[in-house]
Amino acid sequence: MKKLISILMLVFSSFIFASSDANSASMMRTLKVTGTAYISAPVDMVVIHISNKDTKRTYEEAFEASKNALIKFKHELLSKGFKEKDLKTVDFNINTKYENYKDENGNYKKRFLGYQYSHNMKLNLKLDNSKLTKVLNSLKTIKGQSEFYLSYKIENTDKIKHKLLEKAVENAKNNSKIIASASDVDLKKIISIDYSSSQINSSVSPFRGELKIMGTNLNSDSILDINPENLKFEDTVTISWEIN
CATH class of the missing domain: 3.30.110.170 (Protein of unknown function (DUF541), domain 1)
Structure with missing residues (x-):
C-alpha cells in the first residue's frame, strides 16, 4: 500500500513539473x-536593345531580308572591334501583315500586305560612351525600320x-x-x-530613340548628357x- 502511494505521488509530482514547464513556455x-x-x-553597364523589322511580298523575301540585315550589322560591329558573340538575339519571328480599309460601301475589310519579320536583339557593354556611339552609328546600316533603347544596370x-x-x-x-x-x-x-x-x-532605362530621327551621324558628345x-x-x- 505504501509502495502504491509512493508511485502515485511520484507521478503527480512529474505531472505538476511538466505543467509548470508548459506554462512557462506559454508565458514566454x-x-x-x-x-x-x-x-x-x-550603374556600370549599358544594354542596347535593338528592334529591326521590315515587310516583304513573300515569306522567302522576308527571311532573306532579315538575314542580310543581320549579316551587314554584324560586319559593321566586327569592323569596330566588337565580337560576333557580343550580339544576342532575344526574339525573332515572321508573320503575315494586314491593313484595315473601307470598301466602296463603307464596310471594313482586311488587305494582305505581305510578310513582316521582326528581330529583337541586345548588346551588353561596359559603361563606355565611345563604344556606345560606335554601336548606334552601326545601326544605321540596317535596312528596314530600326528602333533602340538603352538600359543601364549593375552587372x-x-x-x-x-x-x-x-x-x-x-x-x-x-x-x-x-x-x-x-x-x-x-x-x-x-x-x-x-x-x-x-x-x-x-x-534603369532613361533613353529611347528611332534611328530615322537621330540625324546622319552621332558623336560621343551626343550622348554624354545621359547621366543614369x-x-x-x-x-x-x-x-x-x-x-x-
Missing part, C-alpha cells in the same frame, strides 16, 4: 523587430545583396536594443529570424527575441 515574453536597409549604387548585384542583408540585420539588432532599453527589459536569445529573398531591380541615376535597393529582416 518575446520581442519581434524588423530591420531595414537601403543602398544606392552607380553583379551579389555584393549589394550581401551588404543589404548585413545592414538589415544590424539595423534590427540596434533597434531591438533601443526598444529593450526603453522598455526596461533584457534581450536573451534569438528565437527566430525571418527573411524572404526578393528579386531586386537592377536596371543610381539604382536604389531595399531589403528587410525580422528577428524575434526572448526577453525577461
Whole structure:
C-alpha cells in the first residue's frame, strides 16, 4: 500500500513539473523587430536593345531580308572591334501583315500586305560612351525600320545583396536594443529570424530613340548628357527575441 502511494505521488509530482514547464513556455515574453536597409549604387553597364523589322511580298523575301540585315550589322560591329558573340538575339519571328480599309460601301475589310519579320536583339557593354556611339552609328546600316533603347544596370548585384542583408540585420539588432532599453527589459536569445529573398531591380532605362530621327551621324558628345541615376535597393529582416 505504501509502495502504491509512493508511485502515485511520484507521478503527480512529474505531472505538476511538466505543467509548470508548459506554462512557462506559454508565458514566454518575446520581442519581434524588423530591420531595414537601403543602398544606392552607380550603374556600370549599358544594354542596347535593338528592334529591326521590315515587310516583304513573300515569306522567302522576308527571311532573306532579315538575314542580310543581320549579316551587314554584324560586319559593321566586327569592323569596330566588337565580337560576333557580343550580339544576342532575344526574339525573332515572321508573320503575315494586314491593313484595315473601307470598301466602296463603307464596310471594313482586311488587305494582305505581305510578310513582316521582326528581330529583337541586345548588346551588353561596359559603361563606355565611345563604344556606345560606335554601336548606334552601326545601326544605321540596317535596312528596314530600326528602333533602340538603352538600359543601364549593375552587372553583379551579389555584393549589394550581401551588404543589404548585413545592414538589415544590424539595423534590427540596434533597434531591438533601443526598444529593450526603453522598455526596461533584457534581450536573451534569438528565437527566430525571418527573411524572404526578393528579386531586386537592377536596371534603369532613361533613353529611347528611332534611328530615322537621330540625324546622319552621332558623336560621343551626343550622348554624354545621359547621366543614369543610381539604382536604389531595399531589403528587410525580422528577428524575434526572448526577453525577461
